[in-house]
Amino acid sequence: MMNPLELQWIKDSIKGDQSAFAELVRHYTAQIYNFCYRLTGNVQTAEDATQETFIKVWKNLKKFDAKQSFRAWIFTIARNTTTDFLRKKKSIPFSNIGNNTEEFAFEDILESDDEHIEETIGKVQDAHYVEKLLDEVPPDTKTVLTLYYQSDMTFDEIARVLGKSINTVKSQHRRALIKLREILSDAPNNPYQSYE
Amino acid sequence: MNPLNQTFRKIEYAPRAGLAYDIIARIREREIAIGKRRFWGFSALGIVSVGATIPAVMLLVSQVSQSGFLDYVSLAASPALKSSGIELASTVLSALPVTGIVAVLGALLVFAWSMRKAFVLPNPSLA
Numbered sequence: 001m002m003n004p005l006e007l008q009w010i011k012d013s014i015k016g017d018q019s020a021f022a023e024l025v026r027h028y029t030a031q032i033y034n035f036c037y038r039l040t041g042n043v044q045t046a047e048d049a050t051q052e053t054f055i056k057v058w059k060n061l062k063k064f065d066a067k068q069s070f071r072a073w074i075f076t077i078a079r080n081t082t083t084d085f086l087r088k089k090k091s092i093p094f095s096n097i098g099n100n101t102e103e104f105a106f107e108d109i110l111e112s113d114d115e116h117i118e119e120t121i122g123k124v125q126d127a128h129y130v131e132k133l134l135d136e137v138p139p140d141t142k143t144v145l146t147l148y149y150q151s152d153m154t155f156d157e158i159a160r161v162l163g164k165s166i167n168t169v170k171s172q173h174r175r176a177l178i179k180l181r182e183i184l185s186d187a188p189n190n191p192y193q194s195y196e
Numbered sequence: 197m198n199p200l201n202q203t204f205r206k207i208e209y210a211p212r213a214g215l216a217y218d219i220i221a222r223i224r225e226r227e228i229a230i231g232k233r234r235f236w237g238f239s240a241l242g243i244v245s246v247g248a249t250i251p252a253v254m255l256l257v258s259q260v261s262q263s264g265f266l267d268y269v270s271l272a273a274s275p276a277l278k279s280s281g282i283e284l285a286s287t288v289l290s291a292l293p294v295t296g297i298v299a300v301l302g303a304l305l306v307f308a309w310s311m312r313k314a315f316v317l318p319n320p321s322l323a
Contacts, residue, residue, distance in 0.1 A: 018227070022220045029219065033211035047215060054219050055226070122199020127206040134207070149204035 002070055010070060014062050021061075025054055028071075031151050032078050038146055039082045049085050053078040072157035075147070079161055117177040121184065133180050141176045144169055238314035245306040252303045256296030265291040 006027070012020030032053055037046035056077050064073055124130055134142050140162070147153045147161065155173070159166040260266060268288045 018224065021223070025220050025223075026216045029216040030208070030211055033215065034209045037209040046209075047211065050211065050215065051219050051222060055223060058223050058226075118198055118200045122203050124203055130203055131207050146204065149198070149200050150208055152201070 002066070006070055007066060010061065010064065010066065013058075021058060024057075028074060029054075032074065034150060035075060035078055035143075035146070036082050038143060039079070040086060045082075045085055045089070049078065049082045052085075053081045056081065069157050069160070071151070071153060072160045075151070075153070075157075075161040117181045121177065121180050124184070133183055136183050137176045137179055141172045144172045145176050148173060234316075235314045238310040242307050242310040242314065245303050245310060249300065249303040249307065252296065252299035256293055256300050259293030259296040263291045263293055265293060 006024070009020045009024050009027075013024060029050065033046055033050045036049040036053070037043070040046050040049065053074065057074055060077075064070065121133075124133070134145065137145070143162065144158055147158045148155070153161070155166050155169050158164075159169045162169065265288070268284070268291050271284065
């Protein structure tokens with residue numbers, strides 16, 4: 001269900017209310033920028049992609065179906081825009097953006113305990129260490145984690161943004177948590193070993 | 197809140213201060229540019245349609261005088277022809293300078309439509 005305030009901003013923006021559209025921009029800029037930066041790793045490209053995303057949203061707002069999630073819609077535009085930017089620059093750091101060729105062991109899905117793993121990893125307080133942990137997972141899996149935990153998206157929304165099936169997204173999420181827990185428990189001189 | 201939400205929030209990349217403002221400003225610039233293009237484009241069309249109205253009116257006047265339309269209309273008031281009202285009506289209608297009327301109305305409609313478009317604020321969805 002869409003936030004009613006957000007829905008009102010969208011309706012007013014379509015009618016031509018510039019201040020309503022400005023509210024949408026202010027509300028989503030940080031999230032979209034963070035997402036674009038995670039995909040590009042470059043400040044300028046992320047800014048350009050963010051700007052272009054909002055211009056596309058502005059041009060196509062009338063086509064948006066209010067029954068959908070606006071958040072998933074805008075992030076989908078952001079993803080496609082960022083991909084276009086990276087293609088033009090002929091540098092795609094994440095060569096499989098939107099493509100997943102990993103196979104997931106069914107036992108991983110059965111045996112994992114998401115809440116316990118989340119609690120374990122959630123105890124990590126050092127932001128720098130968390131960033132290093134994230135570097136250990138594949139880029140598209142990292143995208144799933146950041147959309148889930150930073151942008152508070154549902155798996156369904158993430159699946160729509162990334163053009164994947166919901167089961168793939170859930171598997172990637174679970175697999176990433178397992179991987180992170182393994183790293184936490186196996187890393188030498190791991191200050192967080194006591195959390196295992 | 198899930199503990200991982202808090203953890204991941206610590207590693208969010210924040211945009212520079214003013215990025216949202218710059219985006220809004222750029223979109224407003226585009227709106228103004230679109231508005232100017234619409235204004236000048238439709239104003240030019242309006243001027244052309246005003247120009248087209250002159251020959252259209254001349255055509256209408258010429259057709260009215262040649263068709264005898266006004267003569268038939270004046271006959272309609274004649275008591276001698278009141279009994280053949282339907283025939284007279286059909287004769288009057290057939291004498292209507294249709295081409296001239298269509299040309300004048302068309303030119304005026306295009307003018308009115310282009311003026312309406314030229315002075316309407318741009319809707320974001322029409323960009």
